[in-house]
Structures are given as structure tokens and as C-alpha cells.
Amino acid sequence: MTPAPERPGGTTARTVRRFLRDNGLGLFFLIAFLLALAGQALAGRAEFNDQLVAEGFAPVGLGTYLTSSDFAVDVTENWQSEYLQFSLYILATVWLVQRGSPESKEPGKTGTESDREQRTGPYAREDSPRRAAARDWRGLLYSNSLGLVMGVVFLLSWLAQSVTGVAAYNEQRLRRLQAPVDWTRYLSSADFWSRSLQNWQSELLAVASMAVLAIYLRQRGSPESKPVGAPDSATGVEG
Template sequence: MVRQDTSSANRRRSLLHDNGLLLACLALFGAFFVGMILAGTATYNEEQREHGSTEQVSIIGYLTTGDFVEATFENWESEFLQMGMYVVLTAFLYQRGSSESKPIDGAAPQDEDPRKADVTDATPWPVRRGGLALSAYEVSLAVAFFVLFFASMALHALGGSRAFNDERLQHGQAAISCGGTSRRRSSGSSRCRTGRASSSPSPRSSRSRSSCVSAVRRSRSRSQRHTTRRAPDSRRSSARP
């Protein structure tokens, strides 16, 4: 019984020792990601209150907003691009004194042709298979990073477009798509331009509509004052012989 407990403890200790870097990175990622979600939820709700909206989202609800998608994949986009370029550039460029660079004065083991390597049980399957599988395997790391980069860039654009449209709709403006085409909101923006109030105003657009109406009224009052000032001048000019 004691031997079994000792063996189990040794396996756990060996697991932590052999995978300490991975576990530490995953723990830090999880902590920072949760912190970003909590801070993002608080910021999102504060911006909603500043826009005169009583709508408040929960942490789960924030995960479905464009703000969360944009903030998340904006960070991932830069990281995947950085790692992809790092993989590609270190395959061709050198840096004296850097442990990440290939040897400058000697042959690099990673440049050996896998087609000439001895095949053993530990040899990866693409190397044993050869042909197209080996060609794809040779560039698989860079391809994986660039696929993740372009996927993150697309999701960044979609999340940013959604967040941008939410803000425009709150101000009574027309929403736009990622392709630049615009669609007219069924209520709010067009009525604000004509100076007519909406029959069913929403809390989000009440401030923008009132500001539009106030701007129209101020413009009309200024034009009326300008007309009344010019009236005496026109009468005097008509009275001259």
C-alpha cells in the first residue's frame, strides 16, 4: 500500500516537472483571459449607461457581444502573426549570439534533408510516407500559424463590425456591413433626419433623436433671426427715390 502511494506521488511529481512550462503558460493564460472578460464586461456596461441605456449584460452575455470578439481576436491576430513570421524568418536569417538562430559558422541539424534520414519506429509518419505528405509536413508549422492568423483577422473584422454597428444604431445612424454596404435602420435614423419623432422610441436612441430635433430647431431659429435682421435694410432700399 505504501509503495503504491509512493509510486502515485512520484508520477504526479514527474508530470508537474516534465510539463511545468506548459502548465504555467496555460495557468497564466487562463488568469489573464478571465481578467480581460471581467474588465470588458464592466467597461461595456459603463458605456451602455453613458449612452443612456438601461441594458446591462452579464458575463455570459458579454461573451456574445462584438466587443468581446473584437478584443479577443485582435490580440490573437498579432500573436499568431508574430510567431508565424518568427518561424519563417529564423529559417533563412541568422543572428550572431542568439540561441534562437541557426549556427552561423556550421551546418544546422534542422537543415538536413529528411528524405536521407534513417527511418526508425520514432520517425514521423510523413517522413516515412514521403511525397506530398512530407512536403506539407516540412512547412506545416508556418502554415498552421498563418491559418490561425487569417482566421483571427477575419473574426476580428466581424467582431469589430458588429461592435461598430451597435454603436451607430445607438446614435440613430445606419449600420454598415464588413463589405461597406449600408442598410437603413427601420426606425430612428431616417426619422431623425426629417425631424419626426419615432412612434416607439427606444432608450438607446432617445438622446440622439432629441439632439437631432434640438439641432433642427436651433437652425430654424438662426435662419429666422437672420431674416428679420435683413428686413429693415430691404425696406430702406425700396424707399429710396
């Protein structure tokens, strides 16, 4: 029997559906991020204009606010705390365990593990990334690439926060007829550390809560949870 001819655009449609299916998690959070960023821009501009009007200055348009240091510092201070959270979690879970948590390795399996367990060097498989088989600096770099990239992004976003933060801080001081401060002085200011620590404490609390609550609570079908029927003491088991 002769198969029905392919409809125009049928292959493209299937490719798009497959792409959306295979990348749904990343796309969902990317879209949610953009919507949240847009909401922050609108709400932040309204708050910023309220402050300007209260101090006797004219409000600014959305475009001006989006290019302002006030908006930039609010964005970067959240980014750096998020990447700090993941950097610490990635590195801490190499050596530390939480018995009963699916977010932890099993007790007794701490450390970087053997080449056989990690499928590196001579134990790399045919479907392993080529870099996993390298036994020189390339293999070492690739073996630690996730933590390194997360750490670098944290440091860069923290640096960006400090640069935009000192600009926003000095704008406030100038509106109050106070002398501006330089970048090095701002790094030791209460404003800089208050912005940083208020985000760090919330992120670290969230990670601790996830690691501990997942011992006793379940979310059916989620890889971040143990199977519903798994014992509370089961460690490193994902649903």
C-alpha cells in the first residue's frame, strides 16, 4: 500500500513539536524568567518614580529606567545570589550528605568518586562526551566545568552588582546633596552587604529546606522527589 504523501510543512511541524517536548523544562523557566523580569521592570519603574516625585524630581520613562543603575543593581543582586546557591550546592554535595534526601549521595560515597564510577579516562563509553576520555588538563577541566561556570557567573554578577550598586547609591546621595563615594568604599558599605546578604540568606534557607523536607515529603512523578512509597531513610533515590 502506498503511504499517504507528506503534507506540506508536516516535517517542520513534527520537528517543532519534538523540540518543544524535549526542551519544555528549559523553555518554561526561560519564558517565566522573561515575564518576571518584565514585571519587575514595570513595578520597579513605578516605585522608582514614586521616590523621585517624593524627592521633588520628575518621573522617568520606561526606557530610561531600563538603562538606569537602579534597575541593573536590582537584577544583578538577585542573579548573584541564585548562582551562589547553585555553586555552593554543587560543590557541597560532592563531600557532604543528608541521609534520606534524594538531593544527596548515599552516606559513604562522598568525594569525587573513581574513574570507573564517573566513566572517565579509560572507562569512558562510546556514548560518553569525548572530553570525558581525556586524561590531561582538558579532562580535569571538563570534570569540574559545571561548578566552575556557576562560580564564575556568580563572581561576574556580584561584580556587576557592585558596579551598578555604587552608581545607584551615588545617585541617591546626589539627590540628597551628599558627596558620592568611590567603588572601594562602597564595597565596605552597609548598602552593598545588605543587598547581598538579604538574598544569600533566603537562597541558603531554600536549599536547606529542599534537602531536608524531601526526606519526609513526596511529589509524585518529580525527579526532585523520592518515589512515593520509598522509605524516609532512602538516600539518593529519585522518582
